[in-house]
Amino acid sequence: MIRFRNTGWLIVLIALCASVRLCSQTKDDCLTCHSDKTLSTKKGSATISLFVDEKKYATSVHGVIECVGCHSDLKGKDFPHEQRPQRPTCLGCHDKELAKYAGSLHGKAVARGDALAPRCPDCHGSHAIVPVRDSRSNVAPMQIPYLCGRCHREGTPVTRQHQIPQSSIFENYSESIHGEGLLKKGLAVSATCVSCHSSHDILPHTDARSSIARKNIAATCSRCHTMIEQVHRKIIKGALWEKEEHVLPACVDCHQPHKVRKVFYDQGMANQDCLRCHDRPDIRSSKDGHSLAVKFEELTASRHVKVACTQCHTGVSPSKLRPCQTIQQKVDCASCHAVVGDDYNKSIHGKLSARNDQNAPVCKECHGTHKILGKKDPASPIFSLNIPQLCARCHREGKKAAVRYKGEQHEIIEHYTESIHGKGLLKSGLTVTATCTDCHTAHRELPKSDSASSINPANTPATCGRCHHGIEEKFRKSVHSSDVTKTSKPLPVCNDCHSAHTIRRTDDQGFKLSIMNTCGRCHEKISETYFDTYHGKVSQLGYAKTAKCYDCHGSHDVLRVSDPESRLSHANVVATCQQCHPGATRRFAGYLTHATHHDPAKYPLLFWTFWGMTSLLIGTFVLGAVHTLLWLPRALQMRRQRRRHMESKE
Amino acid sequence: MEPAQEQYHGLEFQRFTRFHRVLHIIMIVSFLSLATTGMTLKFAYTTWARLLSHLLGGFESAGYIHRFAAVALIGIFITHVVNLFHRKKKEFGSWKALLTGPNTMLPTKKDLHDFTASMKWFLGKGDRPQYGRYTYWEKFDYFAVFWGMIVIGSTGLMLWFPEFFTRIIPGQWINVATIVHSDEALLAAGFIFTVHFFNTHLRPEKFPMDMVIFTGRMTIEELKEDKPAEYESLVKSGELEKYLVEPYPEIVVRAMRIFGWTAVTIGISIVLLIIYAMVFAYR
Numbered sequence: 048m049i050r051f052r053n054t055g056w057l058i059v060l061i062a063l064c065a066s067v068r069l070c071s072q073t074k075d076d077c078l079t080c081h082s083d084k085t086l087s088t089k090k091g092s093a094t095i096s097l098f099v100d101e102k103k104y105a106t107s108v109h110g111v112i113e114c115v116g117c118h119s120d121l122k123g124k125d126f127p128h129e130q131r132p133q134r135p136t137c138l139g140c141h142d143k144e145l146a147k148y149a150g151s152l153h154g155k156a157v158a159r160g161d162a163l164a165p166r167c168p169d170c171h172g173s174h175a176i177v178p179v180r181d182s183r184s185n186v187a188p189m190q191i192p193y194l195c196g197r198c199h200r201e202g203t204p205v206t207r208q209h210q211i212p213q214s215s216i217f218e219n220y221s222e223s224i225h226g227e228g229l230l231k232k233g234l235a236v237s238a239t240c241v242s243c244h245s246s247h248d249i250l251p252h253t254d255a256r257s258s259i260a261r262k263n264i265a266a267t268c269s270r271c272h273t274m275i276e277q278v279h280r281k282i283i284k285g286a287l288w289e290k291e292e293h294v295l296p297a298c299v300d301c302h303q304p305h306k307v308r309k310v311f312y313d314q315g316m317a318n319q320d321c322l323r324c325h326d327r328p329d330i331r332s333s334k335d336g337h338s339l340a341v342k343f344e345e346l347t348a349s350r351h352v353k354v355a356c357t358q359c360h361t362g363v364s365p366s367k368l369r370p371c372q373t374i375q376q377k378v379d380c381a382s383c384h385a386v387v388g389d390d391y392n393k394s395i396h397g398k399l400s401a402r403n404d405q406n407a408p409v410c411k412e413c414h415g416t417h418k419i420l421g422k423k424d425p426a427s428p429i430f431s432l433n434i435p436q437l438c439a440r441c442h443r444e445g446k447k448a449a450v451r452y453k454g455e456q457h458e459i460i461e462h463y464t465e466s467i468h469g470k471g472l473l474k475s476g477l478t479v480t481a482t483c484t485d486c487h488t489a490h491r492e493l494p495k496s497d498s499a500s501s502i503n504p505a506n507t508p509a510t511c512g513r514c515h516h517g518i519e520e521k522f523r524k525s526v527h528s529s530d531v532t533k534t535s536k537p538l539p540v541c542n543d544c545h546s547a548h549t550i551r552r553t554d555d556q557g558f559k560l561s562i563m564n565t566c567g568r569c570h571e572k573i574s575e576t577y578f579d580t581y582h583g584k585v586s587q588l589g590y591a592k593t594a595k596c597y598d599c600h601g602s603h604d605v606l607r608v609s610d611p612e613s614r615l616s617h618a619n620v621v622a623t624c625q626q627c628h629p630g631a632t633r634r635f636a637g638y639l640t641h642a643t644h645h646d647p648a649k650y651p652l653l654f655w656t657f658w659g660m661t662s663l664l665i666g667t668f669v670l671g672a673v674h675t676l677l678w679l680p681r682a683l684q685m686r687r688q689r690r691r692h693m694e695s696k697e
Numbered sequence: 698m699e700p701a702q703e704q705y706h707g708l709e710f711q712r713f714t715r716f717h718r719v720l721h722i723i724m725i726v727s728f729l730s731l732a733t734t735g736m737t738l739k740f741a742y743t744t745w746a747r748l749l750s751h752l753l754g755g756f757e758s759a760g761y762i763h764r765f766a767a768v769a770l771i772g773i774f775i776t777h778v779v780n781l782f783h784r785k786k787k788e789f790g791s792w793k794a795l796l797t798g799p800n801t802m803l804p805t806k807k808d809l810h811d812f813t814a815s816m817k818w819f820l821g822k823g824d825r826p827q828y829g830r831y832t833y834w835e836k837f838d839y840f841a842v843f844w845g846m847i848v849i850g851s852t853g854l855m856l857w858f859p860e861f862f863t864r865i866i867p868g869q870w871i872n873v874a875t876i877v878h879s880d881e882a883l884l885a886a887g888f889i890f891t892v893h894f895f896n897t898h899l900r901p902e903k904f905p906m907d908m909v910i911f912t913g914r915m916t917i918e919e920l921k922e923d924k925p926a927e928y929e930s931l932v933k934s935g936e937l938e939k940y941l942v943e944p945y946p947e948i949v950v951r952a953m954r955i956f957g958w959t960a961v962t963i964g965i966s967i968v969l970l971i972i973y974a975m976v977f978a979y980r
Contacts, residue, residue: 581856581875584741588750592757630860637868638859644876656873660880667841667884671892674834677819678896685825685902 074104077114080127088131103175137167147247163198163205170194186246189229191239192220212252212361212382219305236271243267243304253383259304261297261358268298300357303364318343320370321356345418358383380410390490393499406447413437429489432472434482435463454495462548479514486510502547505529507540521603539569553602559591566596576641599623599640708941709914716780718913724773725960730766732886732967734759739879740974767853774846799930800830802840808833829926834896845885852878887971890964898961906961911953912945 080086081099088095104110115122117135124130138145148154148167156164170186177184185194196217198205206214213219220226220240228237243259250257258267269275275298324330325341332339346352357363359378363370381388391397391410399407413429420427428437439460441448449459456462463469463483471480486502493500501510508528512519523530527539544565545551551558563586567574577583577596585593597605599615606613614623624631624638642650644657713721737750737759753759781795789795796803810826812833817823831839852874855862859871898907909915917937921928931937945953 578742580872581738584738585756587741588737588747588756590750590756628860632860632863634866635860635863635868637863639869639872642872650872652869653872653876656876657880660877660884664880664884664887667888668892671888675892675895677816679901681819681825682901686904689902 074113076126099174107174107176108178109174109176134166141167144247147245151247151249152251153249163208165198186241188235188237188239189233191241192217192226192230195240210381212379213305216305219303223305223307225307238271242271251385253385259299264297264299297355300355303362306364318346318356321360324369341417349417349419350421351417351419378411387490390488394488394490394492395494396492406441406451408441412440429484431478431480431482432476434484435460435469435472438483456547459548466548466550467552468550481514485514502542504537504540507542511541518603525601525603525605526607527605556591559595560586560589562597563595573641576643579643580640582640594627594640598626705917705941707944708917709944710917710920710937711913711940711942712909712915712920713913715913718911720773720777721910722956723769727766727769727773728885728889729960729963729967730762731770732882733963734763734766735879735882736886736967736971736974739883740971740978743970743974743978745970745973764857767850767857770846771850774850802831802836804833804836808836827926827929828924829930830924832924838893838897841885841888845881848881849878849885852881883971886964886967890968894961894964898957906954906957908950908953908957911957912950914942914944 078099078101081097082101084096084098086097088097109117117137118132119135120133121128136145149158153165157166172185179186181187182189184190197203199211200206200217201215205211221230225238225242228234229239245258248258250260252259252261254260255262257263322341322343325339326343328338328340330339331337351359359380360371360374361379361382362374362376364373367373379388381391392401396408400409415428420430422429422431424430425432427433440446442452443449443460444458449457464473468481471477472482488501491499491501493503495502495504497503498505500506508519508522512522522528522541526532529538532538544562553559563574563577563583574596578587582593582595586595601614608615610616611618613619620636621631621633624636628635639650639653642653644650644653647654733749734753737746737753738756740746741750750756750759753762785792785795789798795801807829811828814823814826815833818825855866855871855874856878863871897910899905900907915923917928928937931940944950
């Protein structure tokens with residue numbers, strides 16, 4: 048309904064405009080051009096008519112307002128105006144409606160830039176707006192279903208591009224008791240779309256403020272069906288209303304939102320109705336024979352204790368002998384868990400599932416079906432201690448996910464169990480330890496190669512930093528961080544040194560020794576020359592007690608040696624040596640920790656010492672060898688003579 | 698039996714005193730220990746070095762053994778030098794007498810003559826030279842060890858106490874000391890375990906082993922044949938009888954032989970490991 052809250056102000060404005068010649072564009076001035084039926088403009092390839100029907104405008108609710116009242120940006124402009132006028136906002140007169148609209152699904156979609164989202168004129172029209180009471184109005188009750196149906200009808204771009212949990216809304220409505228009343232019997236008081244969804248304040252049912260939110264639905268329906276409680280007391284035995292409030296169904300549980308029929312529901316679709324059959328342990332699917340038995344006590348102990356069967360298993364028809372026979376869709380958790388569903392759809396699991404891949408896990412594979420427990424419940428499959436085993440169902444070697452996997456990580460579960468995270472979780476029972484989902488996320492798992500993946504090298508420091516924040520801060524300032532070093536070569540991230548699933552304690556001897564080869568993967572030459580020194584040789588023998596890369600260079604805070612902050616800068620190097628050699632002096636720090644005697648340009652002293660010593664060695668050995676070999680025949684001769692001599696004596 | 702042998706009633710000539718023999722035995726033990734422990738570090742990149750290092754109880758324990766043996770060897774060196782002073786005073790009276798006497802360790806004209814004569818003999822152009830008490834190759838061995846001890850010992854001390862030595866010398870010299878220490882040790886080990894073993898212990902005419910360094914004794918016949926010049930000068934001066942002693946019982950000689958062979962085996966094994974490391978595993 049349109050109301051002029053600021054009528055007085057408007058009159059003043061109009062009077063003011065009339066008195067000032069400059070702002071005196073009247074309707075007539077505009078219509079000089081815009082009454083021409085052929086007046087048009089081009090927007091892209093489309094031709095848009097700029098014709099304004101003077102008669103309709105004059106009889107519209109806005110007939111008393113000048114054109115510039117809405118097209119306010121043209122006020123005072125010379126005409127014919129060159130510029131394209133801005134889209135008129137209804138602001139100033141319809142503020143209250145606009146505020147509701149801005150918070151609604153439609154308003155938010157406009158703000159998002161959704162091209163399909165409706166704006167004021169899409170429902171209300173532009174120059175020919177008539178009062179709601181007028182049957183010609185677009186928003187008159189009789190017109191509403193057609194108005195909404197323009198978009199919310201099967202096959203429109205809106206239904207194709209948006210995930211709307213209900214299907215065939217317009218078709219179903221027109222056959223429902225409300226639709227029949229309105230469209231066939233012409234009862235203008237019958238419920239239309241806006242009666243339940245509201246006109247400007249349209250919100251999804253998951254929003255607690257929504258008129259169709261579960262807890263509000265009764266209030267919405269009872270705006271018309273005021274006596275409904277009394278009616279239902281006859282059917283649902285009054286006792287339940289007090290005793291087990293949460294078991295009570297909401298209106299829509301029995302009366303499908305758009306399919307409400309004029310049926311006498313002597314069998315309401317409360318959970319008990321479903322259980323009449325599904326309580327039997329031997330109930331089986333006629334298609335494939337899988338059990339359809341439901342253990343209701345599982346549901347009552349679950350997080351979904353307040354959720355009725357039909358809220359998840361949508362599409363039941365209570366009027367049918369088997370109400371569930373009309374169910375066509377599988378349970379769609381995303382109709383309530385929309386954000387999580389969005390994440391899942393983007394994940395590799397979701398993408399595979401969208402392709403109908405048999406191996407792809409859907410919600411229930413991880414969360415279960417009726418016995419859904421919170422992640423803080425130790426009995427839940429998604430409780431942190433249980434997650435490795437949950438993922439292992441598919442990702443253990445030989446299982447369906449591991450078989451498809453073509454990357455480098457193998458025996459993931461076994462390695463994880465032996466890693467520091469695995470030991471922390473499974474041996475020490477620390478529930479805060481990183482599990483699979485802490486690194487890979489719970490619903491948005493993506494392969495490493497995907498730039499949106501939490502384990503993509505660009506995102507790894509942030510992922511690890513969620514727990515190891517202090518380390519991430521240091522790392523970001525280090526020479527290994529892409530914030531500091533700009534290079535086309537790949538820079539190392541957490542897992543390049545710590546591995547992905549075999550993360551060990553850094554004070555573990557094996558880690559200490561392997562880290563040198565790890566650094567050597569990139570710093571090939573410098574690590575080779577390290578192994579020429581005493582430090583390197585002892586490390587090579589398998590002892591971690593001598594200085595290794597990180598003892599001098601630091602670990603996460605590796606900086607360029609030229610950086611004054613570096614442990615190896617002129618100011619800090621002596622202190623760094625003193626960590627192990629308490630008596631170290633500036634001269635002591637002159638020891639070459641990466642010395643090689645193979646580089647005459649860089650280390651001439653070592654090069655020449657080495658070759659001096661080597662010449663001495665070769666010279667001496669050649670002399671000794673020649674002397675000995677020359678001697679050998681004579682020595683053998685002497686031996687023979689001596690033997691003959693001994694024999695002759697005997 | 699030669700008349701000379703009968704004449705001496707089965708007595709043998711004592712070439713080395715007990716003092717010298719004990720020094721040599723201690724030197725064998727300490728040198729083998731030094732070589733074994735040192736090589737594990739020098740050839741750290743080989744599997745055998747890692748294995749041996751673990752067998753020795755880790756690099757730290759190998760380091761203790763190395764330094765303990767080094768102290769022993771330095772001790773021997775000092776003892777030898779002190780003994781020289783002692784003998785100068787008691788036996789020779791002056792350094793000149795000690796250093797230029799007939800039994801000197803310093804190279805002499807006769808050594809040069811012996812060397813050229815030896816070359817001729819090797820090539821079949823002459824007889825075996827009349828070698829004296831110490832042949833030129835024995836003198837070479839002696840000075841090789843003498844020089845080696847000074848070089849390896851001094852650089853070893855620098856590596857042992859780098860914090861002290863870098864008060865005097867630049868840090869880079871510790872790198873130099875490492876190269877010198879390790880290569881000189883390679884030379885010493887390589888030379889002793891091949892050339893010295895062959896020249897003095899395993900010569901075919903003495904095979905299976907010349908035991909004189911352990912027993913200190915050799916038969917007169919052997920002396921006459923091996924060191925004719927010394928024999929003649931002893932006979933001439935009539936001092937030969939002074940050096941005649943009873944031979945050791947067979948069991949003692951056998952024990953000494955076992956010890957000798959153990960040392961030779963270890964030495965040759967080290968040479969083989971070095972060759973393997975340098976030829977097949979070098980990086």
